[in-house]
Amino acid sequence: MDTRYIPVTRRHARGAVKPVVIAVIAVIALLAVAAWFLIIKPHQDLVMADAGGHPSTPVSTATRSAPPPADVAGMDVNQLLAEARTAMNEQRYLAPTGNNAFLFYLRVLEKDPGNKVASDALRETFPFAATSAEQAINSRDFNEAQRQIDLLAKADPTNFTLTILRSKLDAQRKTLDKQQQLAADQEKAQQLAAQKAAADKVAADKLAAEQQKAQLAAEQAKTQQARTAQSTGQQAAKAPSGAGDSTATAGADSGNAAGQAAGAVLLKAVGARYPTAAMRARQEGWVVVSFTVDADGGTSDVKVVDAQPRRIFDRAAMDAVERYRFTPAMKDGVAVSSTKQQRIEFKL
Known part of the structure; x- marks a missing residue:
């Protein structure tokens, strides 16, 4: 057998494959393209036409007056489909309540469970x-979001998107609760601070009134002593010469009264300003x-003699004392x- 032409034959065979x-x-490619244009696309166009347009159209943000609830119970399948198409054209997928596309399509499936237009x-x-529910x-608008999620669940209860929406709704509710609690705490703190400031002012006013009353009493006592001394001196001047010892004694008493010393008395006390940093840290203390x-x-x-804690309230205490007013100490008038x-x- 002549095998010289076998390799050449094999090469020709491979080239033909x-x-x-x-x-x-x-x-195959031509058949796929033909199937798309002749079968799949016409079917999708038909479904979209029955549904009222392509659903990928962006949701309009224009404000429309919400249509009133429809009488769903009194409509037949064709009327429900017509209302659903109108709702789809107006992009009312889930809202408003009682007049939206999902409601109409779900009602169609209740009347006609095998309706392909509604299910598609x-x-x-x-x-x-x-x-729309996510918006x-x-x-x-948590109540509206919950209603829309419940309506979606009637259409496809096993859809994983529902789990995501429910989780997001729960997270947003918790976030709002935290924000509301924080606002309530801040308001309560402000009220407590205002109440404390009012109480401090009342206490300071009361202290000032008591000190002023004490000062007035001291001044009255001093005036009375002066009058008594003056009266004693006048009586001594009118006494007869034989009463020299009595005159000397009265003069000595008058001299003692005039030589008495009186200490300084506080007239006006100024409340110390509570340092902001210490108030935020809820820190208390005292300063001498x-x-x-x-x-x-x-x-x-x-000057600061002692303080606890150190250097926290020193400046506030010194500023307050620098604004004190006294009746000065008296010596020999x-x-x-x-x-x-x-x-x-310094207490909170």
Whole structure:
């Protein structure tokens, strides 16, 4: 047998296979394209026409007056489909209540469970209706969002999109609850701060009134002592010469009265300003301040003697004492300077 032409024959055979494969692939591709244009696309166009337009059209943000609820119970299948198409054209997938596309299509399926137009329309528009429910969640209209999710569940209860929507609705509700609680806490804190400020003002006013009352009493006592001394001096001047010892005694008593010293008395106390940082940290403490009451009733040389905690309330205490006003100390009827100490409490 002559085998010289076998390799050449095989090469020719392989070369013939390639055009055949290419031709088969081309035929398959042509059949797929023909099936799309002749079968699949016409069917989708028919479904979309019955559904009232393509569902991918963006939801309009224009404000429309919501149509009234429809009499769904009194409509037949054709009327329901017509209403559903109108709702789809107006992009009323899930809203308003009682007049939306999903409601009409679901009612069609109740009357005619095998209605392909209604079932296809619900399936095709489900993602876009879910977007409407998500918009209700984002706008925090939680009751409306829950109603729309329940309506979607009637159309496709096993759709995973429902799980996502429910989770997002729950998260938004929790976020709103936290924000409302935080706002309530802040309002309560402000009310407590206002109440404390009012109570501090009442206490300061009461202290100032008591100190003013004490000062008035001291001044009245001093005036009475002066009158008594004056009366005693006048009686001694009128006494006979034989009563010299009595006159001397009265003069000595008058001299003692005139030589008595009186300490400084607080006329006006100023409440210390609570440091903002300490108030935020809910920190309390006290400061002992020494200072000089000048002859004009003002204060000077204000110094911190002790404090707890250190350097937190020092400045506030010193500022308050610097604004104190006193009736100065008196010695021999003359106003003199004196030194005092004051403990100032800082409590919330």
